[in-house]
Amino acid sequence: MRKLVLFVLILASAASVLQPALAYVLTGAKWPSPATSMYVSLGAPWDDAFITAMNRWNQSTPFQFAFAPQSWDPCSNPNNPPRHNGVKFSDTLCGDSFGNSTLAVTETWTMGGSTIVQAGILFNTKYTWDVYDGPWGTGTYAGKSDFRRVAVHELGHVMGLDHEDSVPAIMATAVSTGSVIVAPQPDDIAGINAMYGSGTPVPGSPTANTYHVFPQFADGRAGDGSYYRTTLMVSNPSSTAASNCTFQLYGLTVNGQGTYTFTFAGSGWTILPINSDQTLQSGYATLQCSAPVEAQLLYSFYSAAGTKVSEATVFSSPPAGMLQVLGDNRGGSQIAIAIANDSNAATPYTITAFDNAGNQVGSVTRTLS
Ligand SMILES: [Zn+2]
Incomplete structure (x- = not known):
């Protein structure tokens, strides 16, 4: 017609x-x-x-x-x-x-x-x-x-x-x-x-959560002048629901600050570069929000001259009693695993490595306070 x-x-x-x-x-x-x-x-x-x-x-x-x-x-x-x-x-x-x-x-x-x-x-x-x-x-x-x-x-x-x-x-x-x-x-x-219909429809986000744990957070200069910066990135996948968030550092502060609060309107987002010239400190971080958000850290390492040497995205870790991660040692690659004990009780953790045939090739246990 x-x-x-x-x-x-x-x-x-x-x-x-x-x-x-x-x-x-x-x-x-x-x-x-x-x-x-x-x-x-x-x-x-x-x-x-x-x-x-x-x-x-x-x-x-x-x-x-x-x-x-x-x-x-x-x-x-x-x-x-x-x-x-x-x-x-x-x-x-x-x-x-x-x-x-x-x-x-x-x-x-x-x-x-x-x-x-x-x-x-x-x-x-x-x-x-x-x-x-x-x-x-x-x-x-x-x-x-x-x-x-x-x-x-x-x-x-x-x-x-x-x-x-x-x-x-x-x-x-x-x-x-x-x-x-x-x-x-x-x-x-x-x-x-x-x-x-009113309100912009947005695709669902199965990875959005109200609580995120980032097992590694670092900020500051090491003795040789090289330094770490960590950037928090958060977005609210809902076009309508606001989300109130508190970002909490554990084991470190940045310029004396350990708690950051944000409010995200519908579809709101932020990129918060957290950096200082303090002596290197590291710990872990949590993000607690009133409505589900996507969140990740950008973990950057710079030389003393200020050249970016490496950078990694740190996704939030699901709180779990057991996790399996995949590794690849071709070319001599190594895996670094960060574990945060987000409770007040000391807890032992065991990391066990298996080769590609399923044979156990190593195991180490640590207790985290
Ligand atoms: Zn007309």
């Missing part, structure tokens, strides 16, 4: 109307998932303006537009794949007339009438285009159409919104001289949320 949704230019003020709470209008068709790419290569200043228009939706709704810097004809037939969402300036509507007062048109192709498979946007070259956020078509912009807010409107059609004239909306049928609506309004956003 080919469906045309028109954006009509009317140079008149809109009458004031009563405003119902929610009034958005949906076309009845939507994308199978809240994301698609727009193929845009129109040159300056249009590409940047189009990206900003996409971001005005991306930042306020769960739908995410991606920018593909490639020219694609919005009149291309989706029955002849590949299917892409093209954008162009044109003096015709894919060969037909634009009509008298049409600024731009979004063509949407659906499958079964309900699933959008392709959309294309055509901007009418009959109009003089510019990019601005001020009142529509007044002052220095008299006679000029703002490409960016029209792109925001057309992108609303791409997602499946229809026109809405009973409340302030970027999806208004017409834009009036002096209008200052340049971005999605609450009603527009409610319409997208109704179609695609």
